[in-house]
Amino acid sequence: NRRIVLASRPVGAPTSDNFRLETLAKPEPKQGEVLLRTIYLSLDPYMRGRMSDAKSYAEPVALGEVMIGGTVCQVEVSNHPDFAVGEWVLAYNVGWQSYAVSGAEGLLKLGANPSHPSYALGVMGMPGFTAYMGLLDIGAPKAGETIVVAAATGPVGATVGQIGKLKGARVVGIAGGADKCRHAVEVLGFDACIDHKSANFAAELAAACPDGIDVYFENVGGAVFDAVIPLLNTNARIPVCGLISQYNATELPAGPDRLSLLMGLILTKRIKVQGFIIFDDYGHRYGEFEQDMSQWLAEGKIQYREQIEQGLENAPEQLIGLLEGKNFGKLVIQVNQP
Numbered sequence: 001n002r003r004i005v006l007a008s009r010p011v012g013a014p015t016s017d018n019f020r021l022e023t024l025a026k027p028e029p030k031q032g033e034v035l036l037r038t039i040y041l042s043l044d045p046y047m048r049g050r051m052s053d054a055k056s057y058a059e060p061v062a063l064g065e066v067m068i069g070g071t072v073c074q075v076e077v078s079n080h081p082d083f084a085v086g087e088w089v090l091a092y093n094v095g096w097q098s099y100a101v102s103g104a105e106g107l108l109k110l111g112a113n114p115s116h117p118s119y120a121l122g123v124m125g126m127p128g129f130t131a132y133m134g135l136l137d138i139g140a141p142k143a144g145e146t147i148v149v150a151a152a153t154g155p156v157g158a159t160v161g162q163i164g165k166l167k168g169a170r171v172v173g174i175a176g177g178a179d180k181c182r183h184a185v186e187v188l189g190f191d192a193c194i195d196h197k198s199a200n201f202a203a204e205l206a207a208a209c210p211d212g213i214d215v216y217f218e219n220v221g222g223a224v225f226d227a228v229i230p231l232l233n234t235n236a237r238i239p240v241c242g243l244i245s246q247y248n249a250t251e252l253p254a255g256p257d258r259l260s261l262l263m264g265l266i267l268t269k270r271i272k273v274q275g276f277i278i279f280d281d282y283g284h285r286y287g288e289f290e291q292d293m294s295q296w297l298a299e300g301k302i303q304y305r306e307q308i309e310q311g312l313e314n315a316p317e318q319l320i321g322l323l324e325g326k327n328f329g330k331l332v333i334q335v336n337q338p
């Protein structure tokens with residue numbers, strides 16, 4: 001059994017020294033337990049937060065503990081009457097390791113032969129659910145309105161934009177680089193996508209939003225939000241989902257304090273800004289998402305791109321890259337072959 005533990009807490013961007021690969025004996029399940037073989041490990045931006053011991057909505061990973069993460073596993077040995085050998089499950093108690101023992105609690109059954117098992121980590125799982133609830137419940141877009149979303153080719157952003165199109169909105173993506181922007185328009189069907197690395201980013205975003213912005217789905221913060229602020233319409237809604245440009249920051253950005261300017265704008269334009277933590281706030285509504293999203297996928301209305309990398313040992317480097325925008329699509333590590 002191989003596992004990756006948190007060796008030290010990062011200051012700024014994580015480095016490979018913050019992780020340690022360990023090899024142990026394969027664990028043995030007791031009565032009422034199963035041995036899970038990890039097939040896919042999800043890498044997600046929130047993992048940076050769990051590496052830090054700053055106070056947050058969730059407990060940090062302890063030093064020496066296995067890194068947290070969602071996994072799609074197969075049952076290799078079953079000592080539990082409800083689980084058959086070979087069956088697929090979604091687990092949040094396995095994390096960055098190739099095998100783990102689990103009780104039945106916390107395992108979500110995915111069936112004997114799911115057509116796309118890894119989708120449970122992305123479009124049919126936590127990121128897709130985040131996009132669905134944040135956009136529809138907080139953003140509440142109306143047909144003809146303009147939605148802007150950054151990290152536009154990632155699992156959250158890509159889903160936000162496509163649901164926005166299904167609801168009749170004009171959707172403008174923001175992504176890092178020409179390939180990602182082309183993908184957002186040509187494959188995901190966004191109306192436009194602007195490269196945040198462009199020297200004229202703010203002007204290009206303004207040109208792509210001639211009627212202003214009604215819903216800004218906040219994934220990144222920082223310079224992107226700066227460019228969005230002057231374009232916000234009266235009664236705009238801002239679901240605050242993530243602030244990835246700040247996750248590695250060790251201090252506040254340089255420059256004048258613009259908080260009072262922003263608060264003034266929120267007041268005079270009656271802008272709604274609302275943060276959310278997906279399972280804490282919306283866990284009880286998972287069924288609605290599951291029903292709509294399976295139907296949209298079956299009808300070909302939602303496109304989904306994954307980046308599947310091989311080998312547990314490569315997870316640290318891939319997570320470090322994710323925080324710098326190196327991934328293109330939902331980042332997944334293939335830990336074992338099915």
Ligand code: NDP
Pocket residue numbers: 044045046126127130150151152153154155156157174175176177180196219220222224240241242243244245246276277278279322323324325326327328329330331
């Ligand atoms: P992605 O796969 O989209 O990966 C993150 C992307 O963020 C990168 O690929 C990069 O895309 C972009 N990015 C990184 N740094 C910057 C930067 N400095 N400026 C602008 N963009 C940057 O991630 P997810 O779709 O999984 O997650 C998107 C957001 O949603 C994250 O902020 C995450 O924390 C949040 N989230 C929140 C949840 C909640 O419950 N509130 C639940 C799930 C996710 P590019 O190259 O295009 O810039």
